[in-house]
Amino acid sequence: MKYKARWITIIIVLGIGLFYTFPLNRINLGLDLQGGMHVLLGVDTEAAVDAKLDTLTNQLRKELRAQNIKYTYIQKTGDKRISIAMEDAGDLAKVRNIIENNYPILEEVGLGEAKEVVTLGLKKEEVGQIEDYAVEQAAQVIRNRVDQFGVSEPLIQRQGEKNVLVQLPGITEPERAIDLIGKTAQLKFHLVNENVSEQDIERGNIPFGSKILYQKHQDSSGNVTHEIPYVVKKEALLTGDYLVDAEVRISSQFNQPYVWIKFDSAGSKLFEEITAQNIGKRFAIVLDGNVYSAPVIRERIAGGEAQISGNFTMQEARDLAIVLRAGSLPAPVKILENRTVGPSLGKISIQKGFKAAIIGVVLVAAFILVYYRLSGIIADIALLANFILILGFMNFLEATLTLPGIAGLILIVGMSVDANVLIYERIREELRQGRTPINAIESGYEKAMSTIMDANITTFIAAIVLFQFGTGPIKGFAVTLSIGILASLFTAIFVTRTIFLTIFAGKSKTSISI
Numbered sequence: 271m272k273y274k275a276r277w278i279t280i281i282i283v284l285g286i287g288l289f290y291t292f293p294l295n296r297i298n299l300g301l302d303l304q305g306g307m308h309v310l311l312g313v314d315t316e317a318a319v320d321a322k323l324d325t326l327t328n329q330l331r332k333e334l335r336a337q338n339i340k341y342t343y344i345q346k347t348g349d350k351r352i353s354i355a356m357e358d359a360g361d362l363a364k365v366r367n368i369i370e371n372n373y374p375i376l377e378e379v380g381l382g383e384a385k386e387v388v389t390l391g392l393k394k395e396e397v398g399q400i401e402d403y404a405v406e407q408a409a410q411v412i413r414n415r416v417d418q419f420g421v422s423e424p425l426i427q428r429q430g431e432k433n434v435l436v437q438l439p440g441i442t443e444p445e446r447a448i449d450l451i452g453k454t455a456q457l458k459f460h461l462v463n464e465n466v467s468e469q470d471i472e473r474g475n476i477p478f479g480s481k482i483l484y485q486k487h488q489d490s491s492g493n494v495t496h497e498i499p500y501v502v503k504k505e506a507l508l509t510g511d512y513l514v515d516a517e518v519r520i521s522s523q524f525n526q527p528y529v530w531i532k533f534d535s536a537g538s539k540l541f542e543e544i545t546a547q548n549i550g551k552r553f554a555i556v557l558d559g560n561v562y563s564a565p566v567i568r569e570r571i572a573g574g575e576a577q578i579s580g581n582f583t584m585q586e587a588r589d590l591a592i593v594l595r596a597g598s599l600p601a602p603v604k605i606l607e608n609r610t611v612g613p614s615l616g617k618i619s620i621q622k623g624f625k626a627a628i629i630g631v632v633l634v635a636a637f638i639l640v641y642y643r644l645s646g647i648i649a650d651i652a653l654l655a656n657f658i659l660i661l662g663f664m665n666f667l668e669a670t671l672t673l674p675g676i677a678g679l680i681l682i683v684g685m686s687v688d689a690n691v692l693i694y695e696r697i698r699e700e701l702r703q704g705r706t707p708i709n710a711i712e713s714g715y716e717k718a719m720s721t722i723m724d725a726n727i728t729t730f731i732a733a734i735v736l737f738q739f740g741t742g743p744i745k746g747f748a749v750t751l752s753i754g755i756l757a758s759l760f761t762a763i764f765v766t767r768t769i770f771l772t773i774f775a776g777k778s779k780t781s782i783s784i
Contacts, residue, residue, distance in 0.1 A: 273768055273771055273772055273775075276764070276768040276771075277768065277772075279764075280764070280765055280768060283659070283760065284655055284658065284659070286662060286663075286666070287655075287658045287659040287661075287662030287663060288658060288662060289662070290661075290662040290663065290665040290666045291658050291661045291662040291665065297661070297664060297665055297671050298439075298668060298669065298670045298671065299439060299440075299620070299670065299671055299672075300439055300670045300671060300672035300673070300675070300746050301425070301437045301438075301439045301672075302619060302672055302673045303619055303620050303623075303671065303672060303673060304439045304440045305439070305440065305610075306437065306438045306439040306440050306441045306610070307436070307437065307438045307441045307444050307447060307448075307608070307609070307610055308435075308436075308437050308607070308608075308609040308610075309435075309436045309437075309438075309448065309451070309605060309607065309608050309609075310429065310433055310434075310435055310436075310605070310606045310607035310608075311408070311412075311433060311434045311435075311436060311451070311452070311603040311604065311605060311606065312432055312433050312603065312604045312605075312606045313404055313405045313408045313432050313433070313434060313599075313601055313602075313603050314601045314602045314603065314604065315400075315401035315404050315405065315432055315601060316601075317601040317602055318400055318401060318403075318404035318600050318601035319350060319392065319397055319400050319401065320346075320350070321600070321601065322392070322400050323346050323350060323351075323352060323392070324346060326352060326373065326375075326376065327344055327345065327346050327352055328505055329373075330344050330352065330354065330373075331344050331505075333368060333372065334354075334365070334368075337364070337368065339356070339361050339364055339365065340356070340357040340358065340361070341354060341355060341356050341357060341361075342355040342356065342357055342386075343355050347389075350391065350392070351379060351389050351390060351391045352376070352389070352390040352391070353387060353388075353389050353390075354387065354388050354389075354390070355386060355387045356386045356387070356388075357386075358386070359386035362386065362388060365388060366378070366388065369390065373390075375392060375393055375396040376390045376391070376392060376393070377390065377391060377392075377393050378390055379391035401431075401432070403600070404600040404601045405428055405431070405432055405433075405434065406428065407599075407600045408434055408599050408600060408601065408603060409426055409427065409428050409434045411596055411597050411598070411599050411600075412426055412434060412436060412451050412599075413426045414595075414596035414597065415450055415451055415592055415593055415596040416436070416438065416450075416451065418592045418595065418596060419447065419450055419592065424436070424437065424438050424439070425437035425745075433606065434603070436451060439670075444610055446585070446589065448605070448608070449589065450589050450592065450593065451603075452603055452605065453558065453589075453593050453599075454558050454598060454599045454601075454602050454603075455510070455557065455558065455590075455593040455594060455596075455597070455598040455599065456509075456510065456557070456558055456559075456598045456599075457509065457510030457513065457531075457555075457556070457557050457594060457598065458506035458508070458509050458510070458556045458557075459506060459507055459508040459509070459544070459553060459554070459555060459556070460483075460502035460503050460504075460505075460506055460507065460553075460554045460556055461502065461503045461507060461548060461551055461552070461553060461554070462500055462501065462502050462503075462551065462552035462553070462554050462564055463477060463480045463501045463502060463503060464551070464552060465477075466480070466501040471499050471501060476501060477501075479503060479504050479505070480501050480502065480503055480504060481501070481502060481504050482499050482500070482501055482502075483499075483500050483502055483554065483556060483559060483560070483561050484497040484498065484499055484500070484560065484561060485497065485498040485500065485560070485561040485562070485563075485564070486560055487581075498561075500554055500561050500564055502554050502556070502561075506556075507540075507544050508533075508537065508540055508541060508544060510594065510597075510598055511537075512533045512534050512536060512537025512538075512540070512541075512574075513531055513532070513533060513534075513537070513594060513595075513597075514532055514533065514534045514537075515531070515532040515595065516529055516530065516531045516532070516590075516591040516594035516595045517529070517530055517591055518530075518584070518587040518588050518591050519577075521579070526579070526581065526582070527582050527583070527584050527587035528577050528578060528579040528580075528582065528587065529577065529578040529579075529582070529587055529590050529591050529594065530575065530576075530577050531575070531576050531577065531578065531594060532574060532575055533574035533575075533576075534574070535574075537574055538572075538573060538574025539574075541571060541574050541576070542570060542571060542572050542573075542574070545567050545569070545570050545571040546570040548567050549567050549568070549569060549570070550566065550567065550568075551566070551567055552564045552565065552566050552567075553565060553566075553567050555576070555578055557578070557590075562578050562579070562580040563578065563579055563580060578590070619673050620676075623673060623676035623677075624676065626676075626680060627676060627679055627680050627683070630680050630683055630684075631653065631654075631657060631683055634653065634683055634684070634687050635650045635653055635654075638650055638653075638687060638690070642694055642784050643783040643784065644783035644784075645694060645782060645783055645784040648766050648769050648770065649687065649690040649694070649762075649766065651765070651766075651769070652686065652690065652761040652762055652765050652766045653683065653686055653687065653761070655761045655765055656682070656683070656686045656754070656757050656758050656761040656762070657679075657683070659753075659757035659760070659761065660679060660682065660750065660753050660754050660757050663753050663757070664749070664750070664753060667749075667753070669746075669749045669750075669753070670745075670746055670749070671746060671750070672745075672746025672747065673746075674744060674746055674747035674750075675746035675747050675749065675750040676750075677747060678746075678747045678748075678749075678750035678751040678754060679750050679754065681751065681754070682750070682751065682754030682755070682757070682758055685725075685726070685729070685754070685755070685758055686754075686757075686758035686761060686762050688725075689718075689722045689726075689758060689759075689762035689763065690762050690766065692718040692721055692722055693714050693715055693718045693722075693762070693763075693766070694714070694784055695718075696713070696714035696715075696717045696718045697710050697711055697713075697714035697782070697784060698714075698784060699714075700713045700714055701782065701784070707774050707781065707782045708771075708774045708775055710782070711767075711770045711771070711774060711782075715763070715767050719763070722759075722762070722763065723759075726755050726758070726759055729751070729755055730752060730755050730756075733748045733751040733752045733755065734748070734752070736748035736751075737749065737752070
């Protein structure tokens with residue numbers, strides 16, 4: 271066969287398309303078709319700035335102690351500043367030198383109440399960077415949690431300056447998902463101040479450098495029955511930043527699930543030092559400001575392993591392990607918008623969308639057949655092949671089909687036919703000028719090629735822009751449009767031309783039914 275290579279290419283491409291087209295239920299459906307959750311989260315970026323100031327305050331305490339510089343206090347003030355009061359005003363020069371060399375993100379913002387006090391604040395550009403990073407990190411942490419939750423084709427992306435958009439198609443447990451993605455999961459370990467009596471707690475007589483946290487006890491329905499107060503040191507001795515693993519295990523003593531956690535090498539060393547220095551003291555395990563347990567340190571604990579217990583159900587323990595493995599959010603998040611799309615609505619959309627697509631294809635195919643007669647059959651074959659290739663390669667690329675994507679599918683049908691119309695009209699012109707069928711076909715394809723390529727390339731560029739900057743449904747439209755453009759170029763130009771050449775090349779036919 272003269273055009274054997276062409277036909278082998280067509281058979282291979284269409285074979286791949288058919289293989290991935292069926293069964294159709296393998297196509298990933300978007301939120302608008304499958305149903306699921308649409309949640310807009312607002313990130314509390316001010317809390318991220320406060321957390322950074324807390325970290326800097328603790329670092330300054332440790333550094334001044336290491337330098338044997340005596341101070342009265344180092345504390346964060348309510349106006350997002352750090353105030354340092356020195357015992358000897360002569361040490362202020364040393365403090366300023368430490369800050370200039372080791373803390374370039376801080377600057378002196380004003381004189382204190384006395385000459386031995388220095389007041390520091392974050393530089394304006396640093397505040398902006400901390401807030402920006404908090405939103406980016408929040409999106410990444412949520413993405414990690416959703417991946418472990420097992421949602422297919424989720425959409426997690428930043429929206430605006432302080433918001434994160436989360437779309438979870440096919441979700442069946444919306445309340446659990448909300449709890450999972452919204453939990454801050456900041457794990458901290460605090461020493462319990464056991465020198466404070468219950469009476470002092472009731473009166474609010476809390477020593478400087480301490481605070482009250484509560485251990486909440488719940489009934490089987492999840493309602494809080496009572497709270498046990500703990501006075502703990504404000505400064506956390508260890509945080510979840512050192513965690514490398516978390517998993518659910520079952521207690522052999524009580525047959526209840528608990529969460530086992532593992533620290534990295536630096537965290538393991540720190541955990542061992544803390545337990546060695548505080549034998550006989552209670553060590554509170556705190557998650558998002560709630561005390562889960564406060565065991566007594568009996569001995570030095572090597573190996574960097576600990577456990578969090580709290581009368582968990584198996585699902586609660588699994589979700590806690592997920593958020594601990596994925597990491598804590600840099601700042602709390604607030605649900606600004608929460609919408610649920612029902613699967614029944616999605617089913618109706620799919621049925622109506624595909625019905626419209628099929629009707630469109632049938633009507634266009636019938637028009638082409640009537641208008642271009644036997645040549646219309648070749649265009650209809652290309653149209654069917656185009657439809658198969660779009661669905662097949664969407665499956666192959668694991669692209670998500672959305673309702674706008676179905677609209678893009680119908681649009682591509684029209685664009686594919688438009689290419690054939692341009693070619694056929696050129697062939698008609700060449701035939702009117704007295705050319706032979708094979709010469710008219712060759713000339714028609716060559717002259718129509720530039721117009722077809724210009725139209726498709728500009729549309730393809732628009733599809734890329736939509737994909738880059740659009741949200742979920744718009745991206746679905748862009749994906750379908752992009753795949754459809756490539757498929758239509760292959761079918762409308764390569765496939766139809768191969769059929770024409772096979773029929774007319776080297777043969778003495780004097781007319782074309784066009």
